[in-house]
Amino acid sequence: MRRRPPGYTRHMPSRPPSADRLALRDRFLTEAARDLLAHDRRLAGLAVEVTFDGGVAHVRGEVADERPLMLLRELIGRLDGVYAVWDWVRVAGREPVVLDLGCGEVKQDPAHIGVDVRPTKAVDVVADVSAGLPFRTGSADRVFAVHVLEHLPDYLPLLAEIRRVLRPGGLLHVLAPWWRHVNAVADPTHVRLIDVQTIKNICRMASFRALHAGCDGATVFADLQPVGDRHGPAWDAEWEAVHLSRFFD
The missing domain is CATH 3.30.1340.30 (Histidine-containing Protein; Chain: A;)
Known part of the structure; x- marks a missing residue:
């Protein structure tokens, strides 16, 4: 076999x-x-x-x-x-206050606060997200990290910063190219490969809970909430294992 x-x-x-x-x-x-x-x-x-x-x-x-x-x-x-x-x-x-990290030329929604190291028409705050986020603790309701993590040699510090700026009940939305799709390797600025199983270990190492995770054959998606958030679902260990079995091995 x-x-x-x-x-x-x-x-x-x-x-x-x-x-x-x-x-x-x-x-x-x-x-x-x-x-x-x-x-x-x-x-x-x-x-x-x-x-x-x-x-x-x-x-x-x-x-x-x-x-x-x-x-x-x-x-x-x-x-x-x-x-x-x-x-x-x-x-x-x-x-809602929504941060759009690494937004480049286009934000996911015009009302988002666009953040990028390069100034463009879509960028509201010029900042290097790998060096920290220039926002107050607990100031954001949602954070979008769309095609960001694969560009960072170490994205765990950014995830810690996202946890800091999210208010209770806040969520992180991640999109990244799936490692088996050509998009993951075609861009020479990509330094990390992402799989749905990567999301599982992001949750473990960065103290997030996966509300949803999936892959469409080109892109990995994840909706994440900080662990311990009192606004999150009140799961016991057994039910959490049942929930996560939908997404992870």
Whole structure:
């Protein structure tokens, strides 16, 4: 029997889905999310809208407090084909503060605070994220690190800084090229290879909990929350193992 390499996941896609399939699946997932909001009594009255783009849920609207929002995130994340859950939801009337690290020329959303070492039209704060984040402790609701970690020889200090600036209930969204896809090695500025199993060890070494993690055959996605966050799900050790078995060996 042929041996599988360490970290191999049986169900890892061999290639990304086609654009046509992604568009059709996004339509299906958007309708499934509408059904959740319409028929799950635990979500009754939530003034939010959920749409999908490339398998990533985009949640917008307003909630009175974060508990139903976290439940909605969990339920959406259970749907097959969901790679990540991103939200821009006002909580008790307050707009979220979102940092977009290494944003380059384009932020993930125009309302984000763009951070990059090179000044561009998208950059609001010029800073080298590998040298620390120029933001107050507990000042950010969400942090996006999209195609950032693979450029850093050591990204654990950055993850510690992200933990520091996230307020209670805050989340980190990570995207990185999957190590088996050509995008991971085509860019000579990439110095790290990322797999879904890498996310597992990021959680262990940097004290994050994976709310969601996945790979579409080209990109690794992860939604992470600091361990010990009192706003996070109250899992015991057994249930946490059950939850994480969806993503990690």
